[in-house]
Amino acid sequence: MPRVHLTRRVHFSAAHRLHHPDWSDERNREVFGDCSNPNWHGHNYELDVTVEGELDPETGYVLDLKALKQVVEDLVIQDVDHRNLNLDVDWLDGTNPTTENLVVAIWERIRPALPPDIQLKRLVLWETPRNRVEYEGR
Amino acid sequence: MPRVHLTRRVHFSAAHRLHHPDWSDERNREVFGDCSNPNWHGHNYELDVTVEGELDPETGYVLDLKALKQVVEDLVIQDVDHRNLNLDVDWLDGTNPTTENLVVAIWERIRPALPPDIQLKRLVLWETPRNRVEYEGR
């Protein structure tokens, strides 16, 4: 059977700051610029979750989109939407919430929750409409 | 010579329903939800057709975009635009028109119609701005 990629786009709004706890304020400001503002800033994030699997000849689905949406909603969106990524999310504890670190952490959340015949293929995470990261696992 | 990917985005509007003919209405409703509505529903589909080939040093083209557009128009768009995907399209006959089945069927239509030195690289088909499938062949 053909293998097809299926993508669901979701979004969330969150506050964050970029900050290395062992560095001085000056060093943080030098490396992270305005992104290190101690009073936070925030973004509307968009996340594309792409899975790959064999087309099921009976349903014509790779995976029921509602099931994919539910996994992402339960394991990611309800934890990060309208939250502070530095303070409110236990699975980001101790992580500097750059877009790169964030996409890797989301990968680790979603991958184990998918059915065994479904492969997590790619995550794309937009911080703004002009900046994004993409991760395909190790 | 460099190999470059060339993509043309096209769109069509169509009605469909998801439905397995051997299943009861209850089973269809259970698996496909609102998508199994017997009176149909519909979408504005967007389709990205990506081909790969060697850059022709004389024209600076991989393939004339007008030629690519014409193939997709003749073999796909004129058959599906403002049509019912379950009833009106002979090359979808007997196919449950999920986005996955649809993208594979479109691949089979376009691939043989391309010039021999041009490879059909990837199709991306959006059913809504948040849901899409991607196919790169078998």
Next chain:
Amino acid sequence: MPRVHLTRRVHFSAAHRLHHPDWSDERNREVFGDCSNPNWHGHNYELDVTVEGELDPETGYVLDLKALKQVVEDLVIQDVDHRNLNLDVDWLDGTNPTTENLVVAIWERIRPALPPDIQLKRLVLWETPRNRVEYEGR
């Protein structure tokens, strides 16, 4: 207090055909073209609902967006999403579902359901990303 416009964008996917019941098939085809296909076609519609009201100095809201979203969801979206606009929607019964007729019918649904100090200002309804109608009431 300042008067501000507040807009919520919602979407729905539906099937329809354009058809005048007193006309011959030929006349329908002549006037409505492919839009009169007897087996239906469909669209992803986007709807912008704009209300106007005084800024409430206590909440800083014109209207709670969740309340606006709920009205549109209950009175419009749950009736039309994944439905056939000619067959499945009682408040469109006997209406030829052109975008113009549709936007006026949606206006008549939403306007009486808003709080008395909130004015329905404008509806914009996209049938495709390139075609839309706008209605501001009589």
Next chain:
Amino acid sequence: MPRVHLTRRVHFSAAHRLHHPDWSDERNREVFGDCSNPNWHGHNYELDVTVEGELDPETGYVLDLKALKQVVEDLVIQDVDHRNLNLDVDWLDGTNPTTENLVVAIWERIRPALPPDIQLKRLVLWETPRNRVEYEGR
């Protein structure tokens, strides 16, 4: 001479929370929901600034877009971009940063800074791609 509207779209990313200082946490949570999260959340805002004026027959401009961009940059963007709207912006001091209050405050910043023959016509402020407010002054 014809009067033409000229619009420049700008963006900024900021953190905020909705919060009434005289209310209990419970009351704030009840009215503002997740938007009252004490640890903040944030957005990518888009702002359309529309001015109206007479077409200058010599330049063919209503207003030099670079001049309009500069006013908005100097009086709004540099104060709010990568900032916390509750804590970092003196001209929002004491304001609950709902989108409605924000658009009115931005209006009061920009209007006096425009040349006398140029009218501030309309501000549209998107908090997310689906939620926006519009203000045309009192």
Next chain:
Amino acid sequence: MPRVHLTRRVHFSAAHRLHHPDWSDERNREVFGDCSNPNWHGHNYELDVTVEGELDPETGYVLDLKALKQVVEDLVIQDVDHRNLNLDVDWLDGTNPTTENLVVAIWERIRPALPPDIQLKRLVLWETPRNRVEYEGR
């Protein structure tokens, strides 16, 4: 009958430069900056054409969108698409092709070509996704 606005979005790609023939090169550069480059530059323009009229109870149309599209195609797009706005368009002869001058000239082309019961309501012309002008006639 209700009065409804109907909008068709079209696009064209063109070269231009901003230039006042009576000014020195220095003065042109000073006022128009990079836009005065003697070797031209260009844009993908998007144009929203909005007409207003009474809803026809028989067709459910304000105006057949195909007819509106044809007027804009014949009178505007075929003259400006893949053309130089300073050199190739007789109805722009002697006009400095700022977006403001362009939108007024397009208005004068389209308005007389519409049926007598149809009012040209508004033109919106994007030069880039962030810059646009809007014109509603004198």
Next chain:
Amino acid sequence: MPRVHLTRRVHFSAAHRLHHPDWSDERNREVFGDCSNPNWHGHNYELDVTVEGELDPETGYVLDLKALKQVVEDLVIQDVDHRNLNLDVDWLDGTNPTTENLVVAIWERIRPALPPDIQLKRLVLWETPRNRVEYEGR
């Protein structure tokens, strides 16, 4: 450490024409159609620059986006924005500025300017919202 892709989207507006200097005007017109207009036409180009590298555990960055933006700005945008691609850009001298040739030339500009541990992964160049090319190097 995980390897992550980082993408920055930039834009520029330029004039060009497609033209083979050894061909007659008739041959140029036959192959390139309206794109060969001797008086030029133009586009708003969008360019996605994607680099790949190891996530730096100290900063949480693959590469500072500001550094990536600066490379693209200095080596590409300042040379092509508001310019004529056939006449004004020395590193395009003698190149027929098809989108394919353009994306390869931009690749050759950016690749040597990146840090040694950063790989230029992919360029995507949009000539219009519906036409684009993609290049991943030889």
